[in-house]
Amino acid sequence: EAGVAQSPRYKIIEKRQSVAFWCNPISGHATLYWYQQILGQGPKLLIQFQNNGVVDDSQLPKDRFSAERLKGVDSTLKIQPAKLEDSAVYLCASSLQGGSQYFGPGTRLTVL
């Protein structure tokens, strides 16, 4: 069974630029999560989807972050414009109806 796929694995951008990350969850997993992991900290939830609907986006900085999951499968997370403090690893995870979560390898973002 293929795992959660993410791309790119690494991204370096200048502050105020925009960036997008892509996630393909495990086949059949209805629930998809985006987490932000700042160096030295545990991951923190940014947004949770159930199929193509948003369940929880209370911790998403909506002035600069956006996410979508249009067909209930793949998802993209966008940052526009990026700030220095957005430097982090962005993790995508998926689960079957809120069961155990399986994580992708993450995208490491560096904002200069």
Added chain:
Amino acid sequence: GNSVTQMEGPVTLSEEAFLTINCTYTATGYPSLFWYVQYPGEGLQLLLKATKADDKGSNKGFEATYRKETTSFHLEKGSVQVSDSAVYFCALSEYNQGGKLIFGQGTELSVKP
């Protein structure tokens, strides 16, 4: 709100030593508890879990018991190997909060030969 607190690292042990990584939690309801491991350059992997009080999760020689009375879920292994070197995260989730994971800050383990 819900939270997870782990013992601070880094933890450095010799091969075959006994490992304990402490984890305590605060929750409003009855959470499920998890340990995830992150090997260098890799994503998070589920190591073990427990869904109710007194449950013991186990995998790859690691164990943790869900202790409701002490709100703890300490990770243990009787004999660590160099290949266990990684960052370990304790986490909780509550079904009535959509199942999102709330993580501790992580504990880095380094095992020396």
